[in-house]
Amino acid sequence: MTATEAPIPDVSTSAAGNPLGFGRMLRKEDARFVRGQGHYVDDVNLHGMLHSAILRSSYAHARIVSIDTSAAEAHPKVKAVITGKTLETLNLAWMPTLSGDVVSVLATDKVRFQGQEVAYVVAEDEYAARDALELIEVEYEPLPAVVDARHALDPDAPIIRDDLEGRTDNKIYDWEAGDQAACDEVFANAEVVVAEDMIYPRVHPAPMETCGSVAHMDKVTGKLTIWTTTQAPHAHRTIYALVAGLPEQKIQVISPDIGGGFGNKVGIYPGYVLSIVGSIVTGAPVKWVEDRSENLMSTSFARDYHMHGEIAATREGKILALRVDVLADHGAFNGVAQPTKFPAGFFHIFTGSYDYPAAHCKVTAVYTNKALGGVAYACSFRITEAVYLVERMVTCLADELKMDPAELRMKNLLRPEQFPYTSPTGWEYDSGDYPRALKEAMRIAGYDELRREQAERRAAAAGPDADPAAPLMGIGLSFFTEGVGAGPRKHMDILGLGMADGCELRIHPTGKAQLRLSVQTQGQGHETTFAQIVSHVIGLPPEDIEVIHGDTDNTPFGLGTYGSRSTPVSGAAAAVAAQRIKDKARIIAAAALECSVDDLEWEHGRWFVKGDPSQGKTIAEIAMAAHSSLELPEGVEGHLDASVVYNPPNLTYPFGAYICVVDVDPQTGVVKVRRFIAVDDCGPRINPMIVEGQVHGGLADGVGMALMEVIAFDSDGNNLGGSFMDYLLPTSMECPSWELGETVTPSPHHPIGVKGVGESATVGSPPAVVNAVLDAIQVRQADMPFTPAMTWRALQGRNLRPDLAIE
Amino acid sequence: MQVPAPFEYERATSVDEAIALLTRHGADARLVAGGHSLLPMMKLRLARPETLIDINGLSDLDYIRVDGDEIALGAMTRHAAVLDSPLLAEHYRIFAEAERVIADPLVRNRGTVGGSLCQADPSEDLSAVFSALRGRAVIRAASGTRSVDLRDFHRGPYETAVGPAEILLEVRVPIRPRTGSAYQKVERRAGDWSIAAVGAFVQIDGDTISDVGIGITAVGAEHFACVAAEDQLRGSPATPEAVAAAAATCARSCHPSADQRGPEDYKRHLVEVLAGRALTQSIARARGEAS
């Protein structure tokens, strides 16, 4: 089109050029973010506000002999110094975790991990607060630390949780899923069995914004307002009410702009509680914002699964069974955030995307002297560990059978006609066409050509003029099935709160709308996507729909955003609410047009009289009519509002096929990701640009975890990943230009057919990268992250353990 | 937020004033140049100077120029200027190759040559570069100016020949004809410090190596150099065998310690690989066979 030609009018676009429903549009929230006008917790500054800081343990395991706070209290700018002893008098020294354990707010008896909260200072400014920390004297009696999870259950291991009555060891639980007897029988008779040990090491979600809060307890009104970095504001409000005994109607939790969550901001941290205590004690608002090292060392980590996997198959490559033994390192307190009935999260979806009848998993969780957490970093409640296991095991099987890993996968993938499919461990996959996605990924990659190139390079490397520095080329595959959108109330709750989420849609008289959500965006683009969902159903322009979230006084109850649940749960609520509006609009239109509702037909955004399109009412006109003096039929209330609580009938099951190509320098062990092809199927894409952004981020996560991210501990329990100099996040220099593809298989049970996508790429990509590295160096098994040293040692056949200090 | 312990702040407008301020405030005063090493240490409260003397106003120390038969780099020259310098590119490719992998553009825009050398971090890259090139540091005190061979400049981790009331003015590097140089570094990620890095220059006379310098960082090489390997190569033919033997000497004579960047055996192996590559590339460049 040249500039002089008149643009072709597009009726499916709004005046602002946005799609009236699904399609690409710029994110509404970006107008403030690109101008630096986001409003984060640390931007909250209240009149008379005080600042605070936490003194943390330098030991991983030590008895507290004494704490002397007198010098800190004498600091002229210090307003309060709080220790575990102070909290004991308020019955607040300990608080419940999200998984039935307790965790100390400030340590009273012992410290149990390096970085644990020991004392709290409130001062006039943050400099004084930090200065005063140095004036607190703590006398510790160091104890031996449990660092290696594999020794946590040794008979002579120190007991970490002697605060729990009757504790004689460090075991948290044993849990299993699947039919062990049937599975063992298949294994006993199988032609081929491959067994491998692998670690999914401890990593950290490391959101750009660290955790923090500003608490303001108004002594006169008795109202507590807390601005805080939370992915789940309503759940936090209820927990504050339960823990601190505050009346819930007097608690307002505000989660303003959040600079990334990834599961790091689901739980309640001692710092949040301390800022509340600080405000109660001083009568002033109190801000607490942790620094980067505090975030990395003390807040919710992810993974830390030691897995022993076994896969059984026929010689022809038909997979028969998979079993796995997991040793789960939960740190010093069991603080995972997951549905109550699933202590190992959704790990038992580990059978993956393949068709075989027998599976069994056993998970043993242990305490160690490390920070708590476990479910975070876009893991979909540990589906990332599950996908890693099955995708590594299938690749090892291909290696054993000398079969191409794509061919082996194709042979065993679930077929489209098997859906809905009930997995051996009881999951009901809603929909999928797996072979189509894998074929599409192979097409984009030029898979056969890549294998040819690899064969040529390998032949050259074996030849007489071989260059010893010639890169080793590797190709890795991963096929993942996710399960997101927790979840059905009868199966899923957190602390007894069912996982249904609410939404309220209000169309104002002028036809502009407000949508109030219980979920909370941390960068996912909810303000845009949810407006598009409503637009899709009722045809209002997305720019006319304001999305409101993150303030418990102004939004309906729900459990928040994590586990890729917002679109599957709240997105469904929004679609249903919009549908109710549309239905009610029809009744009002019929009243206004003086016809019967059955005479009306819908075109996007408007009800009109069948056969006479000129006789009709737009949603905006109907909204005005709904608020006017127009007489409405018996039983029909005025106004145009709807409020919905959506109880999902099932999870949604997005899936995808990923292919990674790497080049490894055989002499230095340096891995370069040459290409990454990602075909995702998350059902229809509401805003393809936002979906692609989510996928890009997740792929970068996968490269990070596979190549550099890890938190190891030395034998004293010192955290070796406590800064961004030590805990490495990938940069654009390590990421190739992503090559994305898509297939679309709608969810049959979601009102608009969509599935979650926030975590797909983080879940699906690590095994693709790892499989590629191991394919390059032709080693069956070694653990990520493949830093140059780890890769070189794997090439030497002397693997390093990623979870321990390198010696 | 990580915040430093309280400190006083002064701004120097001349080298003499900087020295006077250092003298006045005593041993607990520190110069601050780009601040990219000092400020992080202060925020972690690993360094707690009582007075910071800001020398960012000393723009007369920001230069890269030919001075006689040497190239002089002023202490306040930023990494970014070293990276982009056509003069250095003409004589010593090692500079741009090292600078390209020092930190990231933000750090390179502020961090200085002087700050890098005076920080004397055992993994610092420019120390290896200047050590390879056998540069000289020019240091000024109230009493006058002296010059120290770069290989005597570092007195240990985080310790240099610069005294408490002294300032590093510039670093000088001899210009050598028929010379090629190169820098090879392996890091875990762009912007990370070296696991190991080796820089070299080789001067060729016919088929013979007439002079050579090898700088090594992050693996405990004495004076960021390997004198034994240089002695082995000087006067020998520029062959792959000679290079391989020298690279093996580099690996043998350094003292790496294990950390999360890698175990000792890997680091030693890496030194051998990188020394081989840096020397081979330097020779090819000296011969005009490689860019």
Ligand SMILES: Cc1cc2nc3c(=O)[nH]c(=O)nc-3n(C[C@H](O)[C@H](O)[C@H](O)COP(=O)(O)OP(=O)(O)OC[C@H]3O[C@@H](n4cnc5c(N)ncnc54)[C@H](O)[C@@H]3O)c2cc1C
């Ligand atoms: C994220 C990050 C990554 C980095 N990665 C690398 C890397 O890969 N390789 C690498 O080599 N470096 C790296 N660095 C260090 C970087 O190069 C620093 O800029 C440099 O080390 C210090 O320079 P500066 O000017 O900032 O020094 P400053 O921090 O200002 O000073 C450092 C020390 O030198 C002293 N000093 C400064 N100037 C003088 C002078 N003229 N005379 C006497 N004393 C002086 C100061 O008193 C102080 O003790 C990294 C830094 C960061 C923050």
